[in-house]
Amino acid sequence: MTFWDQVRSTWNATVESADRAVAAPSVHLKPMFRFSLYRPKVPIVVTGDRGAGKSLMYDAIVGKVGTTYAPPGKSDDAEPHKIVLSTSSKRVRCAMVVVPGQDSREREDALEPMMTGGAFPTGLVHVTCYGHNTVWDSRDRRTVGDDFALREGTLTAESLRQRNLEQEAEEFEKVCAMLRDAWHRKSDVWLIIxxxxxDLYWSRIDKARDHYLPGAADSRFAAALRGLVAHVGESNFAGLAVLPLSCYPDSHEFHPTLPMARPELDQRQATVLVNRFRSVLGDFCGRR
Ligand SMILES: Nc1nc2c(ncn2[C@@H]2O[C@H](COP(=O)(O)OP(=O)(O)OP(=O)(O)O)[C@@H](O)[C@H]2O)c(=O)[nH]1
Ligand SMILES: [Mg+2]
Structure with missing residues (x-):
């Protein structure tokens, strides 16, 4: 099987397990004891555009998202965490830093020490959302809409989604540019998209797969991913996965004047996806 066929096959198996809602055994993952004297061994960076779901991803994998959970809102600064992953045979301590999206002083300050001057993350999780980014401020949301209507014509959920996808691809290209330098001549690194x-686009999940995964006609995002892998070298990756994830099935407002997008997955199926994601993360972290 080729490199990308393998990545595609893991994606397909994940979609199938959520469709059938079959629970898979998962690795155990929890925050490290705050005063622990152990130092984390595996540095992991989490990147992704504003409002893509990075903070929720972290809360979901450490098991914080339950029935009484309230999402944390916009993150202004990098969020450093220490976690322990345990499988039946291994325990791995990881430092996971969630970096705010889009250009900002905080983003640069967080990324520079981890990606330049010889430093590099062992693993990177890049969070995307197929154009369903949360715009935090309702005034911002209105401005995005007005702006859009003025410059590009009719405001629809689809036109806003396409615009978010462009911004997402641009953000990913920047992350890839940093990774090309940081991972140059390195091996045993891993990447999860x-x-x-x-849950907001499960009926179009195959389209999402073809958007993110390199294939017959690469999107701008897929082309950046293919370019990064070619630069670092397939054999230098301890693992690479592109995985569907749903941490918090909920309605999504593209704009106050547009109908809400509704979740198409139930909580049980979302849990299957979170468990699958945790397993892949645990597997990659344990591979060195
Ligand atoms: N439908 C649905 N909504 C989600 C999911 N995950 C997150 N959201 C929504 O998206 C919002 C943004 O998620 P966050 O995880 O806070 O986004 P972020 O990437 O940390 O954003 P910044 O902190 O701005 O960088 C959340 O408040 C939720 O309302 C999901 O799996 N499904
Ligand atoms: Mg956040």
Whole structure:
């Protein structure tokens, strides 16, 4: 099987397990004891555009998202975490830093020490959401809409989604540019593209797969991913996965004047996806 066939096959198996809602055994993952004297061994960076679902991804994998859970809202600064992953045979301590999206001082400050001057993350999770980014401020949301209507014509959910996808691809290209330098001549590194909020577009999940995964006609995002893998070298990856993820099935408002998008997955199916994601993360972290 080729490199990308393997990635595609893991994606397909994940979609199938959520469709059938079959629970798979998962690795155990929890925050490290705050005063622990152990130092984390595996540095992991989490990147992705504003409102893509990075903070929710972290809360979901450490098991914080339950029935009484309230999402944390916009993150202004990098969020550093220490976690322990346990499988039946291994325990791995990881440092996971969630970096805010889009250009900002906080983003640069968080990324630079981890990606330049010889430093590099062992693993990177890049969170995407197929154009369903949350715009935090309702005033911003209105401005995005007005702006859009003025410059590009009719405001529809689809036109806003396409615009978010462009911005997402641009953000990913920047992350890839940094990774090309950081991972140059390195081996045993790994990358996971989390295709989050997929409860909002489960009926189009195959289209989402073809958007993110390199294939016959690469999107701008897929071309950046293919370019990064070619630069680093397939054999230098301890693992690469593109995985559908749903951490918090909920309605999504593209704009106050447009109808809400409704979740198409139930909580049980979302849990299957979170468990699958955790397993792949645990597997990659344990491979060195
Ligand atoms: N439908 C649905 N909505 C989600 C999901 N995950 C997150 N959301 C929604 O998206 C919002 C943004 O998610 P966050 O995880 O806070 O986004 P972020 O990437 O950390 O954003 P910044 O902090 O701005 O960088 C949340 O408040 C939820 O309302 C999901 O799996 N499904
Ligand atoms: Mg956040």
């Amino acid at each position: 989390a295709v989050a909020k997929c």
